[in-house]
Amino acid sequence: MLSNTLSIIEIVIQNKLNKKVDEDNLINFLKRYKKNMWLYPGVIKRKYNLSIAETYDFLNELEKQGILQSYYELYCSSCQKSMGTIRLFNELPETFECELCNEELQTLKNSFLIYKVIRDD
Ligand SMILES: [Zn+2]
Known part of the structure; x- marks a missing residue:
């Protein structure tokens, strides 16, 4: 992922996961994902110690923003x-x-x- 997409993700992190995750770390992690790659909620949940609800709330918002599709x-x-x-x-x-x-x-x-x-x- 490159800067346009990452700047949208940054806002979503601030809105949805504020202070629950290390923002830079999550951005760096998501940077590796390219178009057509699969993102598994379990990976995010485990790596950032989030609840299932928090994980899906975050990913669902990225879908609304047109970055992911479920x-x-x-x-x-x-x-x-x-x-x-x-x-x-x-x-x-x-x-x-x-x-x-x-x-x-x-x-x-x-x-x-x-x-x-x-x-x-
Ligand atoms: Zn079987």
């Missing part, structure tokens, strides 16, 4: 295999089958939101 990643909770991503909630199937263990999985219990970088200028 996708549902389907995964098998038995073998941790990722079964791909789906853009919209209403496109989610009710269930899907794991191609490794062939288990029939409930989508809502076996998916989570991840974010794709769509702007990095």
Whole structure:
């Protein structure tokens, strides 16, 4: 990510995570992300010791600002295999089958939101 995007992120950090994270450290971390790379909320949550709500609140705001786009990643909770991503909630199937263990999985219990970088200028 380059300066235009990073200056927007800086404002979002100040608004959403003020004093909860080391701003320079988080900016430096996000700098490495380029367009079309996936950003996993769990990484941010662990690295900056945030709650799930704080993490999604921050990433959701970056989506509103046009920097990230959210996708549902389907995964098998038995073998941790990722079964791909789906853009919209209403496109989610009710269930899907794991191609490794062939288990029939409930989508809502076996998916989570991840974010794709769509702007990095
Ligand atoms: Zn499986």
